[in-house]
Amino acid sequence: MKCPFCHHEDTQVLDTRVSEEGDAIRRRRRCAHCDKRFTTFERVELTMPVIVKKNGNRTEFDAGKLRGSLMLALRKRPVAAEAVDGAVQRIKEKLLTSGAREVPSGQVGELVMAELKLLDKIAYIRFASVYKSFEDVAEFQDAVAEVGHERKPG
Structure with a gap:
């Protein structure tokens, strides 16, 4: 996962939780290069035919x-x-x-x-x-x- 601040590719997952709705996984990340923190969400993507x-x-x-x-x-x-x-x-x-x-x-x-x-x-x-x-x-x-x-x- 690229850092949204410095675009460095080396990020580390600090914390993983299921969202309140239960339909996504929330990951708290830290960039190894600039040390900034950010959150990502992982959701199921369904495509209509x-x-x-x-x-x-x-x-x-x-x-x-x-x-x-x-x-x-x-x-x-x-x-x-x-x-x-x-x-x-x-x-x-x-x-x-x-x-x-x-x-x-x-x-x-x-x-x-x-x-x-x-x-x-x-x-x-x-x-x-x-x-x-x-x-x-x-x-x-x-x-x-x-x-x-x-x-x-x-």
Whole structure:
């Protein structure tokens, strides 16, 4: 580790502790050359997979775009912002834990549909109608029937 003051490469670790949040290791260091002290943090770096679109183009994962898609489907629906945040987080976790370096956009769409189905049936139908490019009324009716059959007896 280079010293941030004199850029000498010989530094010594004086103390190592786990951060208060428990998500990093804090190291107190001393430069052997200038004798100044500084702190470094060691954290896990997780990288989201690259999204491969239907046309073969690759793009960085964008949580804002994901949230925008969910919010568009949920427009004027009684779903709390915290529920949307939870859905975004679950989708991100599924993508991270997949271990894949690249993920087809269709897989992300399926994850969005699964979350919307849990959050709001109307939003699910809205999203599915665009995502699956319904060609006729019968396809739309099938989707409505699918979520209708999942109703709990009241």
